[in-house]
Amino acid sequence: MSAEDTMRRPGAAAVAPHPVIGAAPVPREPSPLAAWFSDGWITTRRNLIKIKRVPDVLVFTTLQPIMFVLLFSYVYAGSIEIPGSDYKEFIMAGIFAQTVVFGATWSGYATAQDIRDGIIDRFRTLPMRPSAVLVGRTNGDLLINCISMVVMIATGLVVGWRVRSSLLEGVAGVLLLLVFAYALSWVFVFIGLTVRSPEVINNVSFIVLFPITFISNAFVPSENLPTPLRVFAEWNPVSALVLAARQLFGNIPPQMQVGDTWPLQNPVLAVLIGIVVLLAVFVPLSVWRFGRIGSRA
Amino acid sequence: MAFVEAADLHVTYHPRKAPEVRALDGLSLDVPAGTVFGLLGPNGAGKSTTVKVLTTLIRADSGTARIDGIDVREHPDEIRRRIGVSGQYAAVDENLSAIENLDMVGRLYHLTRGDSRRRADELVELFDLGEAKNRPVKGFSGGMRRRIDLACALVIAPAVLFLDEPTTGLDPRSRLGMWEVIERLASTGTTVLLTTQYLEEADRLADDIAVIDRGKVIARGTADALKARIGGRRVQLTLVSPDDLPVARAALERVGTGTPEVSAEGRGLSVTVAEGAAELSRVLGELESAGVALYDAGMQRPTLDDVFLRLTGHMAADEDGQETEGRRAS
Numbered sequence: 273m274s275a276e277d278t279m280r281r282p283g284a285a286a287v288a289p290h291p292v293i294g295a296a297p298v299p300r301e302p303s304p305l306a307a308w309f310s311d312g313w314i315t316t317r318r319n320l321i322k323i324k325r326v327p328d329v330l331v332f333t334t335l336q337p338i339m340f341v342l343l344f345s346y347v348y349a350g351s352i353e354i355p356g357s358d359y360k361e362f363i364m365a366g367i368f369a370q371t372v373v374f375g376a377t378w379s380g381y382a383t384a385q386d387i388r389d390g391i392i393d394r395f396r397t398l399p400m401r402p403s404a405v406l407v408g409r410t411n412g413d414l415l416i417n418c419i420s421m422v423v424m425i426a427t428g429l430v431v432g433w434r435v436r437s438s439l440l441e442g443v444a445g446v447l448l449l450l451v452f453a454y455a456l457s458w459v460f461v462f463i464g465l466t467v468r469s470p471e472v473i474n475n476v477s478f479i480v481l482f483p484i485t486f487i488s489n490a491f492v493p494s495e496n497l498p499t500p501l502r503v504f505a506e507w508n509p510v511s512a513l514v515l516a517a518r519q520l521f522g523n524i525p526p527q528m529q530v531g532d533t534w535p536l537q538n539p540v541l542a543v544l545i546g547i548v549v550l551l552a553v554f555v556p557l558s559v560w561r562f563g564r565i566g567s568r569a
Numbered sequence: 570m571a572f573v574e575a576a577d578l579h580v581t582y583h584p585r586k587a588p589e590v591r592a593l594d595g596l597s598l599d600v601p602a603g604t605v606f607g608l609l610g611p612n613g614a615g616k617s618t619t620v621k622v623l624t625t626l627i628r629a630d631s632g633t634a635r636i637d638g639i640d641v642r643e644h645p646d647e648i649r650r651r652i653g654v655s656g657q658y659a660a661v662d663e664n665l666s667a668i669e670n671l672d673m674v675g676r677l678y679h680l681t682r683g684d685s686r687r688r689a690d691e692l693v694e695l696f697d698l699g700e701a702k703n704r705p706v707k708g709f710s711g712g713m714r715r716r717i718d719l720a721c722a723l724v725i726a727p728a729v730l731f732l733d734e735p736t737t738g739l740d741p742r743s744r745l746g747m748w749e750v751i752e753r754l755a756s757t758g759t760t761v762l763l764t765t766q767y768l769e770e771a772d773r774l775a776d777d778i779a780v781i782d783r784g785k786v787i788a789r790g791t792a793d794a795l796k797a798r799i800g801g802r803r804v805q806l807t808l809v810s811p812d813d814l815p816v817a818r819a820a821l822e823r824v825g826t827g828t829p830e831v832s833a834e835g836r837g838l839s840v841t842v843a844e845g846a847a848e849l850s851r852v853l854g855e856l857e858s859a860g861v862a863l864y865d866a867g868m869q870r871p872t873l874d875d876v877f878l879r880l881t882g883h884m885a886a887d888e889d890g891q892e893t894e895g896r897r898a899s
Binding site: 297298300307315318322394397399 | 625649662684
């Protein structure tokens, strides 16, 4: 049957059979767990290669935090007074938080870009775990945030910032910031899968995140703000994140008012709850959304 | 026994801020094992949507699709282990090299590290990408991108190879190269489902063609059968004077396989013929001895527009509802 078809096809007799098919290896069927780890690693590696090959991202993620640390500690430090503390010491947790929060938006941008490039369609026709693509994405972005963090810590130490608690608490503060940003990455992955236009994500995250990070206790103590902004700042999750980091770094002077709301009274616990809730909601939601990418024209 | 079969597929898209689109409206097809099946149609006819349903990218609203007896909706993972897909938008990672792309795909098919790497090395050689294998795909030409995309679809030996408009947007030379590769693949007995908007491409590559329009198959058969139906090649003449029309029409009637068509102003004539060149030279000889002056004479191959005009009575319309420009075979 197929031999006849071959002969009927004009020109086919003139060309030698392609050796491609005969030599092809046969796929294995690993256990679901093994497949998940393997797929997650392969897609993470893809994003690591990209970081290496497109250094703009890396340069930007390193230079921007250095710039922020220097700007805030030298431009504002002289004008803003924090009772019982140095403004540089106060500001550092705010800059860390702002940088990793903005870093998380990259996950949404890159996801939307992958859909546009068609590479997501390629992944979705392969026998891989669908969630692995998103795991690879968020892992890669976590690494970028880690690099920014190291750079910011080094710059901070140079300009005079110190962890006043213990080394262990300092490390805990850094981990809390990174894990929160990781959870936020999943929110942006979901947005990226839904909006599907990298430019829109860029603009929206800028417009939404700028007020959220600025109307908080990140750069000024929130008790000095006018009442409506103060209320917003006290319930703002970024405030809780910044305060939690500040607390763990031992950068809160004893006489400072932090606010009466529950998240500000229990910042570390509030951030941990936030992380769990974000992951519990947006990981399944993103995986679900990933499976239905093509169903809208 | 059909290897790929789809029955009564319906897919409706609901775009935001736009009326819904009925992409597939009861499409059915069956592809026997080891054959090349061509889905021919204009933009927006439902070709890509059909491929998306069969390759598990989207679910049909209703209808069934099976590959090797396996239901696409029920067992997407089983299907994905068996298929290779290459599309019109080369779906490769621009920042990775050819080798890295192939190796990534191999590992995601769950080949062993060694198998995947060996296969990647082999494929870059087979697809003539050896020299560029370690460079990021970003710098590749259009033809090279298509080749690496096709190579990605052949990392395993797929039971079915899906090619969604494999040559759209390629220059004529790259197109010929791509055709040769596809012909070689087909000669190994791989089942291929190919979509195209070029009649010439379907003619050259496909054993069996389904013409689709507005989400439905409107004609089905071998390239020869379809061409016979729409009238294969045509001999066409333009007379200097309409007075010679009866003589010219009689000459065309003798060589043609159908009734000659005459244009409104009475100077242009055309008729379908079995071969082409032979009939044309016969007609020219006869008209010369009869002393008929010709303004123009030539041979024309049927285009997608001709197919559509014959089968549907309307021109091939793209998504915006505009008539497509005539694609004359070069």
